[in-house]
Amino acid sequence: MISKQFPEGFLWGASTAAYQVEGAWNEDGKGESVWDHFTHTPGRIAHGDTGDIACDHYHRYKEDVALMKSLGLQGYRFSVAWTRVLPQGTGMVNSSGLDFYDRLVDELGQAGIRTNVTLNHWDLPQALQERGGWTNRDSAEWFANYARVVFDRLGDRVALWATHNEPVVISLVGYGSGVFAPGLADQSQAYQAAHHLNLAHGKAVQVFRQGGYKGQIGIVLDLHNLIPASDSLDDRLAWQRTIEGSQGIFFQPIFQGEYPSYLMDWLGPVAPKVQDGDLDVIHQPLDFLGMNYYFTSEVGYSAGGGLLKSEQRQKTLPSMGYTEVGWGFHPSGLRNVLLRVKDTVGNLPIYITENGCAVQDVPDKDGYVEDRERVNYLRQHLIELHKAIQQGVNVRGYFIWSLMDNFEWASGFGPRFGIVRVDYDTQRRIPKLSARWYMDMIAQNAVVE
Numbered sequence: 099m100i101s102k103q104f105p106e107g108f109l110w111g112a113s114t115a116a117y118q119v120e121g122a123w124n125e126d127g128k129g130e131s132v133w134d135h136f137t138h139t140p141g142r143i144a145h146g147d148t149g150d151i152a153c154d155h156y157h158r159y160k161e162d163v164a165l166m167k168s169l170g171l172q173g174y175r176f177s178v179a180w181t182r183v184l185p186q187g188t189g190m191v192n193s194s195g196l197d198f199y200d201r202l203v204d205e206l207g208q209a210g211i212r213t214n215v216t217l218n219h220w221d222l223p224q225a226l227q228e229r230g231g232w233t234n235r236d237s238a239e240w241f242a243n244y245a246r247v248v249f250d251r252l253g254d255r256v257a258l259w260a261t262h263n264e265p266v267v268i269s270l271v272g273y274g275s276g277v278f279a280p281g282l283a284d285q286s287q288a289y290q291a292a293h294h295l296n297l298a299h300g301k302a303v304q305v306f307r308q309g310g311y312k313g314q315i316g317i318v319l320d321l322h323n324l325i326p327a328s329d330s331l332d333d334r335l336a337w338q339r340t341i342e343g344s345q346g347i348f349f350q351p352i353f354q355g356e357y358p359s360y361l362m363d364w365l366g367p368v369a370p371k372v373q374d375g376d377l378d379v380i381h382q383p384l385d386f387l388g389m390n391y392y393f394t395s396e397v398g399y400s401a402g403g404g405l406l407k408s409e410q411r412q413k414t415l416p417s418m419g420y421t422e423v424g425w426g427f428h429p430s431g432l433r434n435v436l437l438r439v440k441d442t443v444g445n446l447p448i449y450i451t452e453n454g455c456a457v458q459d460v461p462d463k464d465g466y467v468e469d470r471e472r473v474n475y476l477r478q479h480l481i482e483l484h485k486a487i488q489q490g491v492n493v494r495g496y497f498i499w500s501l502m503d504n505f506e507w508a509s510g511f512g513p514r515f516g517i518v519r520v521d522y523d524t525q526r527r528i529p530k531l532s533a534r535w536y537m538d539m540i541a542q543n544a545v546v547e
């Protein structure tokens with residue numbers, strides 16, 4: 099047994115997102131979001147589940163913060179629901195919505211837990227969707243305005259801010275494949291939405307800098323480990339299109355001030371319309387990169403593989419099989435991505451803002467889950483993370499997805515990602531073995547190999 103020590107001050111936390119945990123979907127003046135609308139549309143979500151109640155975190159946040167404290171968590175990543183703050187997306191501010199986040203941030207502060215707040219974890223106001231949502235160029239202004247309202251209220255107490263979470267999912271899955279809200283399937287709208295998300299990010303960062311708020315700002319991108327299925331030219335080009343289409347389309351304009359040119363050529367008429375000066379707005383200096391990592395996949399050419407003519411196959415360790423959502427186990431992929439990212443961002447601090455897995459949890463009669471598979475998943479990923487840090491990647495913290503089981507988007511309440519079990523009938527929270535394991539790990543600031 100070798101104990102691998104993390105750097106002093108390394109931040110250990112867990113993540114959630116507003117729509118997945120809060121519930122109270124129409125309380126205290128909250129407006130309807132695209133996810134409220136989508137889940138209330140028959141046939142969109144497995145078993146007809148909705149986030150109307152979810153984990154009832156809106157009412158139970160005190161208990162949840164006490165739980166985090168008892169587990170020794172040092173950081174909590176959550177998102178703000180735009181529709182609590184501005185029910186129609188613009189215009190009237192709903193101060194009781196802001197009051198909720200105010201109380202949550204204070205509660206966390208009293209518990210000594212650092213806050214990591216995401217402004218946009220997918221729940222755009224439905225009123226704005228009716229004006230075209232992210233396909234409307236005005237969305238960048240709407241978002242910057244919303245960001246200002248939140249910064250003004252919480253900007254004296256939040257440690258880490260992120261503009262968007264996984265903008266590729268919003269644009270390509272929400273507007274391109276239609277599997278997530280708002281449920282549209284139009285490639286050119288999807289890529290235009292991607293550009294406006296970039297623009298919105300840049301404008302919100304400008305607002306943050308101009309306001310002189312405390313804390314730091316970045317963005318959360320899902321950077322999975324994509325590798326070419328073979329050395330053939332067809333596979334390599336399919337891989338390039340895919341990595342540029344899912345990562346480069348955000349990463350490059352934000353960190354390098356340009357869109358990936360091969361992808362843009364390939365997209366041709368479907369490529370986003372970019373105006374003069376947009377890239378300067380998008381390319382703002384950031385204080386950190388938030389990175390979500392879940393899997394490794396092989397990418398190869400496929401004639402039937404949609405616009406990009408590519409297909410992805412999950413890689414997994416033969417001994418491990420696949421997780422409940424079909425993703426593989428590939429811990430070394432985390433390190434590979436970090437090393438690749440470092441080539442561009444250099445010494446910029448990186449936080450792993452999500453990593454975790456849904457496995458088959460079997461509760462005993464008291465609701466306790468001995469989730470050894472999840473412990474193994476987390477341990478293996480942390481060993482790789484430790485190696486990446488030793489290889490010079492400036493990773494400053496790690497947040498498990500998720501603090502607790504919650505509403506997993508189109509899959510509803512089926513997959514459970516939490517280190518704390520939620521009994522949805524009683525809303526009881528029961529820490530799993532993984533929570534106990536994480537608590538020990540945090541206390542030692544080390545992972546045992």
Ligand code: FCB
Pocket residue numbers: 115118263264267320390452499506507515
């Ligand atoms: C990520 C999302 C997060 C959660 C995990 C499992 O893509 O950011 O909300 O659903 O996947």
